[in-house]
Amino acid sequence: MLNNDRLLVQILLLALLGASLWVLAPFWSALFWASVLAFASWPLMRWLTHMLKGRESLAAAILTLCWIVLVAVPLVMLGYNLADHIRDATGLIKNLQVTGLPAPPAWLANVPLVGDRLVSLWITIDQQGAAFFASLRPYFGQVGNWLLERSAQVGGSMLELALSLVLVFFFYRDGPRLAAFARSLLERLIEDRADHYIHLISGTIQRVVNGVIGTAAAQAVLAYIGFLIAGVPGALLLALLTFGASLIMFPPLVWAPAVAWLAWNGEVGMTIFLGIWGVLIISGVDNILKPYLISRGGNLPLVVVLLGVFGGILTFGFMGLFLGPTLLAVAYNLVTDWVAHGQPKFETETGVVIRSTDQPPS
Structure with missing residues (x-):
């Protein structure tokens, strides 16, 4: 028999949670x-x-x-x-x-x-x-x-x-208190697997952050080299601006005006050089270095990381750069755990428990 008082409390708690999320939605x-x-x-x-x-x-x-x-x-x-x-x-x-x-x-x-x-x-x-x-x-x-x-x-x-x-x-x-609250909430939901998924989510976010910052730093250095070779004034300042533009994933915002300035001043060779350098080297390194840094040290296939990065950006905007790989990483590990724990077990004569996909001892 249902406990009506307990059901009413649960409904009120869900309504309160929904209202709280609604209040926080703009932020x-x-x-x-x-x-x-x-x-x-x-x-x-x-x-x-x-x-x-x-x-x-x-x-x-x-x-x-x-x-x-x-x-x-x-x-x-x-x-x-x-x-x-x-x-x-x-x-x-x-x-x-x-x-x-x-x-x-x-x-x-x-x-x-x-x-x-x-x-x-x-x-x-x-x-x-x-x-x-x-x-x-x-x-x-x-x-x-x-x-x-x-x-x-x-x-x-x-x-x-x-x-x-x-x-x-x-x-x-308040970081430690927030982390303890998140851990207790996750332990309430999935019990002994809480630590595994906390490390999974934190590791994925850390690798994405390293990939974004590392790629932005590499693009800034490459832009600085290109500006020096092309003779563009203020190369160091433009390189710092390239770092900021790389964080929002649009480094052409800096090197493209430099190319236009060279063209306006009649520097044909350097215009062609900086244009090619910008497209292939400065902007092109993003498509190689960022997925590599994000997938490095993790157990995710590279194709999952690539789909998470580009699909997340297309779906959620710049925020998807972090959300996409994290969501796919959690989903991939959830499916992997479900498949692994769903395989039937049997016990051998020696008492060793093996899965049906393993070869039984002869």
């Missing part, structure tokens, strides 16, 4: 990033707490300030850099509408096969500049609306980032 993204940042640097938090003789709040405040310097400052600088480029491009278009195009650069005629046609097209556009820009005017509004929408999205992301950097302080300070 899921910020909570997720704060937990990832805290988890990635937790060994440093323990070391710093030990150095400060157990003062957890002070250690949490110091690490939070470090994250602000390492993450927020490069992204803000990247935003200002992008805004400057947009402003310069807008001013250039207005000047071209008034004065027309300058004389075609000398290197344009030397482009193999199509050099003469490019010069002729340049002169035609210059002669018919007013009509050309008039034909493009209907599209300027669409481009402006698109930029406005993306600016709103970027602004929302920056607010989430700021909230994440505030919340990470509390994850640092």
